[in-house]
Amino acid sequence: MTTKQDRLPDDPAAWVDLYGDSLFRFALARVNDPAAAEDLVQETLLAALKNRSRYEGRAAVKTWLMAILKHKIVDHYRKNTRERPIESMDTDSDAFNARFNARGSWRQPPAKWAASPQKTVESKAFMDAFYQCLAGLPERLARVFRLREIDGIKGKQLCEEMQITPTNSWVMLHRARMRLRECLETNWFEAN
């Protein structure tokens, strides 16, 4: 699919015919429930309709819709996950610091990930674990990661969306990535 010539069809009904099945398949793979997957597709397209003026043609239409769907999926997971106690930034940095010794060298270096990333994404169970881990991050960290890595938003725009300073955005992204990495290491790569 080319990025440049992609155009959002004017008639939203056409979105259902053009992209409905792809969205449905992706949603179904994540939630394992056809009715819930249909709801997610509907929510996605309604959100797209509401925000259609924000589609800038930078990404392919399908990628844009997929990004919206991924946010909906994470929200869906969050709803179905017991609310975690709010962790303070202190416990957060404790977990991070525990991987290093006093001089800042690795005490517990990153474990080797068994399969290649290409192979990994083909595993349904892995992608489930990925979305579970993402949904389990503290809300603000999950959000900054989603905006950055799913929507590809960065710099000033990211700071405006999150209402944070650039320095803050780098700190939060670093935390989000380290926690997500750790969650996958524990729940996927070591468990399998």
Added chain:
Amino acid sequence: MLHPMTNCRDMSTWVSRSMDLRLSWGQRLAVRMHLMMCRHCRRLYEQLLSLRGFAQHEEADPSDDPARLSEDARGRIKSALFDHCDPSTT
């Protein structure tokens, strides 16, 4: 000036930052040299890049049946879209 011998804990923040903005020439060089020397940080960097790949991945699993939206759902979604369509914006 960022030094290649900066400890791994601090370097991990620079590795992450390098994924979000263009570092200065000196910073890039320091990060690159550190990664050349330190296989743990190199692995960290690869894994953080993989996270991006996972987030961007958009194909459903090929092993799945080629599931499709049912006609029912298709109709339902279309009418929901129609209900929410504001004619002034089209």
